[in-house]
Amino acid sequence: MRYLKGTKSFGIHYARSRVGKLKGTADASWSVTADAKSFSGYVVQLGGNLVTWKCKKQDVVAMSSCEAETLAIVSLVKELKWLQGLIAELKEPDCLQYPVKLYTDSQSAMGVITNSNTHYRTKHFRRTFAFVRDEVERGNIVLEYVASECNVADALTKNVHGPQLSSTLRELYIGPMNERSGI
Numbered sequence: 001m002r003y004l005k006g007t008k009s010f011g012i013h014y015a016r017s018r019v020g021k022l023k024g025t026a027d028a029s030w031s032v033t034a035d036a037k038s039f040s041g042y043v044v045q046l047g048g049n050l051v052t053w054k055c056k057k058q059d060v061v062a063m064s065s066c067e068a069e070t071l072a073i074v075s076l077v078k079e080l081k082w083l084q085g086l087i088a089e090l091k092e093p094d095c096l097q098y099p100v101k102l103y104t105d106s107q108s109a110m111g112v113i114t115n116s117n118t119h120y121r122t123k124h125f126r127r128t129f130a131f132v133r134d135e136v137e138r139g140n141i142v143l144e145y146v147a148s149e150c151n152v153a154d155a156l157t158k159n160v161h162g163p164q165l166s167s168t169l170r171e172l173y174i175g176p177m178n179e180r181s182g183i
Contacts, residue, residue, distance in 0.1 A: 041156025
């Protein structure tokens with residue numbers, strides 16, 4: 001309640017001069033619910049401006065944190081592909097620069113997606129990450145590692161406090177509506 005009271009004047013700020021690339025950040029929290037399901041979260045930005053975000057309980061029980069993170073990345077790639085189609089329809093070529101950067105704090109998920117040798121421990125979700133692997137191999141997506149404390153999607157899947165929360169809000173241009181210049 002204290003958080004809600006302290007942030008009731010907050011809003012999302014959009015900078016008009018920000019033209020740039022589409023980028024996304026994904027995160028997951030593994031096996032955090034009573035039914036052992038995980039949460040996926042992603043954030044999509046265009047030129048630094050927040051475009052879309054989502055936090056959703058995963059439909060299946062992930063057998064590892066790697067699988068949970070991979071499912072979050074797959075959700076993000078689906079969203080990015082839809083947004084790329086929308087941007088193409090709007091005829092905004094400056095926004096459709098390839099490859100689109102996809103940030104994650106899961107080196108294991110990055111390894112599973114980029115390694116063409118399928119390991120026996122990942123065969124049960126091979127089709128899931130094969131979709132993302134195709135996008136990486138085509139040059140449409142590039143996976144980039146971001147430290148967990150700098151992952152803006154972390155706030156959608158976990159409790160973040162103090163400096164990490166402040167940093168996330170600044171990165172997403174979220175803040176008091178009466179203090180636009182401070183963001």
